[in-house]
Amino acid sequence: MSILPAASSLGGARHFTYVYEATTSAPGSVESENWITWQTHRPNDRDFNQVDFRHELEFGITQRFQAAVYIADWSYESEAKFRYQASALELIYNFTNPVIDPVGLSIYQEIKAGDHTFESESKVIAQKNLGRWIIAYNATLEAKWESGDQEGELGQAAGVSYEVNPHWSVGGEILHEVAFPEWADAGQSVVWLGPNVSVRVGNWWATMSALSQATQVDDEPDFQLRTIFGYAF
Numbered sequence: 001m002s003i004l005p006a007a008s009s010l011g012g013a014r015h016f017t018y019v020y021e022a023t024t025s026a027p028g029s030v031e032s033e034n035w036i037t038w039q040t041h042r043p044n045d046r047d048f049n050q051v052d053f054r055h056e057l058e059f060g061i062t063q064r065f066q067a068a069v070y071i072a073d074w075s076y077e078s079e080a081k082f083r084y085q086a087s088a089l090e091l092i093y094n095f096t097n098p099v100i101d102p103v104g105l106s107i108y109q110e111i112k113a114g115d116h117t118f119e120s121e122s123k124v125i126a127q128k129n130l131g132r133w134i135i136a137y138n139a140t141l142e143a144k145w146e147s148g149d150q151e152g153e154l155g156q157a158a159g160v161s162y163e164v165n166p167h168w169s170v171g172g173e174i175l176h177e178v179a180f181p182e183w184a185d186a187g188q189s190v191v192w193l194g195p196n197v198s199v200r201v202g203n204w205w206a207t208m209s210a211l212s213q214a215t216q217v218d219d220e221p222d223f224q225l226r227t228i229f230g231y232a233f
Contacts, residue, residue, distance in 0.1 A: 022104035025060035086114025
């Protein structure tokens with residue numbers, strides 16, 4: 001018997017940290033999520049270190065629709081110290097189920113605003129569950145305006161996760177991004193990839209991914225480690 005329908009009922013428990021899944025939270029559910037992302041070692045700055053934090057409250061609205069509030073995004077850099085970045089609203093609408101339909105599809109929209117910054121991020125999320133395997137893909141378009149400058153970004157992310165049992169999953173993720181400064185010529189293409197692990201115990205869950213840069217883009221980190229831990233009320 002497949003364990004995935006039962007696992008899908010575990011609130012918004014994530015199998016990935018960079019890849020979003022097509023499933024949405026049950027109506028009436030509330031979940032707290034906290035993100036920690038450490039980025040380090042740029043090819044042109046070996047001393048670079050930055051830690052980003054995100055605090056989220058997620059709400060199941062209907063069987064297909066969920067909303068989330070990112071209360072605060074903030075970061076710590078060795079030179080700039082602590083810095084508030086922005087707060088955001090996230091909306092996800094699900095069209096099809098990754099277990100019973102040929103593919104699960106959802107659309108995602110995030111609006112973020114902060115001090116002299118505004119961002120819009122749109123995603124198409126695809127997912128398929130095959131027994132204990134979960135396969136997910138995201139296509140992302142992001143627009144940023146900050147202190148008079150503007151930039152676009154196209155991104156792709158994909159992940160595969162295997163549920164060892166109802167409490168543990170292991171897998172991997174790959175992330176690809178291309179920036180378009182001033183919406184003009186494309187910048188350098190950057191790729192990260194690496195493994196992940198997820199654990200679920202009762203109403204608690206935590207997922208960690210460790211990605212290394214597979215390209216040589218000077219102003220992007222060589223390594224990033226992201227952990228998301230959540231609690232379903």
